[in-house]
Amino acid sequence: MIIHTDCTHYLGDRPCRPHKEAGVHCEGCPEYERVKGRILIIKLGAIGDVIRTTPLIRVLRKTMPLRQIHWLTHTPEILPAEVSRAFRFTAEHIEILKSTEYELLINLDKDAEACCLAEKIRAGKKKGFGWTGSACRPLDRAARRKWLTGLFDDENRKNTKSYPREIFEMSGFEFNGEEYLLPRPDPGKWRIPKGRGVIGLNTGCGGRWSTRLWPETFWVKLARDLKKNGYTPLLLGGLQEDAKNKKIAQLSKARYLGHFDLKTFISLMNECDLVVTSVTMGLHIAIGLGKKVVLFNNIFNSREFELYGRGKILEPGLGCQNCFRSQCETPCMNRIKPDRVFESIRSLLS
Numbered sequence: 489m490i491i492h493t494d495c496t497h498y499l500g501d502r503p504c505r506p507h508k509e510a511g512v513h514c515e516g517c518p519e520y521e522r523v524k525g526r527i528l529i530i531k532l533g534a535i536g537d538v539i540r541t542t543p544l545i546r547v548l549r550k551t552m553p554l555r556q557i558h559w560l561t562h563t564p565e566i567l568p569a570e571v572s573r574a575f576r577f578t579a580e581h582i583e584i585l586k587s588t589e590y591e592l593l594i595n596l597d598k599d600a601e602a603c604c605l606a607e608k609i610r611a612g613k614k615k616g617f618g619w620t621g622s623a624c625r626p627l628d629r630a631a632r633r634k635w636l637t638g639l640f641d642d643e644n645r646k647n648t649k650s651y652p653r654e655i656f657e658m659s660g661f662e663f664n665g666e667e668y669l670l671p672r673p674d675p676g677k678w679r680i681p682k683g684r685g686v687i688g689l690n691t692g693c694g695g696r697w698s699t700r701l702w703p704e705t706f707w708v709k710l711a712r713d714l715k716k717n718g719y720t721p722l723l724l725g726g727l728q729e730d731a732k733n734k735k736i737a738q739l740s741k742a743r744y745l746g747h748f749d750l751k752t753f754i755s756l757m758n759e760c761d762l763v764v765t766s767v768t769m770g771l772h773i774a775i776g777l778g779k780k781v782v783l784f785n786n787i788f789n790s791r792e793f794e795l796y797g798r799g800k801i802l803e804p805g806l807g808c809q810n811c812f813r814s815q816c817e818t819p820c821m822n823r824i825k826p827d828r829v830f831e832s833i834r835s836l837l838s
Contacts, residue, residue, distance in 0.1 A: 490515040496523050496556060496572070524554040525591030528609065530602050530616075532562050532577055535750070536772035540794075541596060543652045543666040544659060545570050551661065552592070560585065560605075565750065568669040577601070585609055594659050598624040598638060615659050631658050645810050650794035667796060670776030673755035680743065680759050684718040685837050688760035688779075690770035691736065692729040699787050699816050700766040702824065704736060709826040710764070711740035714833070722760060724753075724770060762833055767793075775799075780836045782829060786820050787811050800832045 492514040497504040506512050506519040514520065527548055531541045538561050548557060549570060556572035560581070564574035575581040586609060593611035595602055595618070603619040606627075617635065618627045626635040634654050637644040649657075656663035680686055691707055693700035711721040721742040723733040730747050737744035748756065754773055757763065763774040766784040771793075774781050781799035789810050790801050803809060804823040 489513070492517070492520055492522075494522050496521040496554060498523075521554055523556055525552070526556045526558060526588065527552065527592045528558045528560065528585065528588075528590045528594070528611065530560045530593070530595040530597055530606060532560065532597050532599060532602055534769065535563050535566055536769040538563055538566055539668055539670060539769075539772040539776050540651055541655060542568060542669040542776070543663075544594070544655060544661075545669050546666040547656065547659075547661045547663075555591065558585075558588075558590075560602075566671075568671050570669060595627075596655055596658070598635070600624070630660065634658055641810075641812055644789055644812070647789055648791050651792045652794050654792075665796065667778075668772070668776035670754070670773065673751065673758050673777075676752070676755040676759065678745070678756060678759050680722065681720055683720045685761040686720045686722055686759055687714050687833060688722050688724045688757055688763040688765075688770075688774070689736075689742065690724040690763055690765035690768065690774075691733055692725045692770075693766040693768050699811075699813055700768075700784065700821065702766065702784055702821050703819075704732060706822075706824075706826045706829075707736050708740045710829055711736065711742035713826060713830050715741060717830075717834075719833075722756075724757060724760075724763070726753075762836060764829060764833070782832045782836065784821065784824060787813055798836075800836060802828060802832060 492498060497506055497519060506517055529544065531538055545557060558573045558575060559567055559571045560575045560577060562577055564576050567574045575585060582605065590611040593606060593609055593614045595606035595616035598617050603617050603624045606614060606617065607619045614627050616627055616631050617624050619625065626632040637647050653663040689707060689711060714721040723737055723742050723744040725733050726747050733744045736742060757773055758777050760779055762780040763770065764782045765771045765774065767788055771783060781795055783793060783799055783801045785801050786804050787810065790803060793801065802824050804820040806820050
């Protein structure tokens with residue numbers, strides 16, 4: 489019996505997709521594709537960071553066809569089907585990676601564990617970050633720029649490139665507007681009245697950067713204005729925002745359906761025509777779903793965000809902009825008024 493162990497569909501320990509779908513064996517299989525090599529992407533990071541790294545898959549598929557793309561992350565469930573094998577950061581999976589030889593390894597994380605692993609895995613070419621023995625190091629000149637922006641705030645403020653453009657250049661490619669790749673959510677049975685449009689109000693910002701929080705009273709005012717003008721405001725968030733969203737819903741009569749697991753949350757956000765959010769996981773899910781976005785930004789370099797022509801970035805406009813502070817006594821987000829947000833929504837949907 490012929491077994492094509494070099495096929496892109498070959499899994500080794502279980503039936504491949506063509507066999508499961510059509511019952512074919514290797515001999516004479518019409519979908520046999522010989523693997524030319526393997527590529528490994530290391531991006532552990534938060535869910536939003538993983539999502540905004542997925543444009544790399546598009547350029548890799550185009551410029552390096554018939555390669556298996558492997559990805560190491562803490563959240564493999566968010567990766568698209570275009571990834572051949574998704575590895576979770578576990579001892580078992582790390583042993584598999586150490587025993588696999590890659591044509592190209594791209595490590596986009598500066599965490600010690602990611603950099604150390606990038607040094608140990610065998611690969612013909614390595615891009616991104618490695619390990620000096622005591623700290624992260626850029627593997628080449630292309631990675632040095634991104635390395636410097638992480639070390640010095642003033643270098644970060646000088647940056648004029650979006651994150652996708654930065655990681656493309658680090659990986660040896662040219663960015664041409666490649667979009668995120670996010671698995672399409674199952675259609676939900678939400679029964680949300682559309683009106684003039686469903687406006688997702690993503691009220692959280694994560695626990696680390698509380699300086700990004702927009703005042704609750706502003707969310708209430710915005711939701712009321714949206715309802716008054718025929719839109720459907722839909723409050724979004726996780727467990728951390730549950731109590732706040734319930735309060736906002738009570739005061740504004742905005743719709744709030746609760747907090748959900750990641751897959752269901754993505755399905756709910758897919759009901760929206762536009763999402764209002766700070767810099768958080770919800771931002772990158774909205775971009776991945778092709779939604780229009782109104783983005784609040786105060787502490788980061790706004791030029792790092794790629795909204796693909798579907799959004800507006802609203803900022804306080806103070807001299808201390810891009811401070812990268814997780815805490816501050818100056819409530820600069822108060823300078824982004826609800827009326828300004830409403831007009832941005834109306835402009836984007838007109």
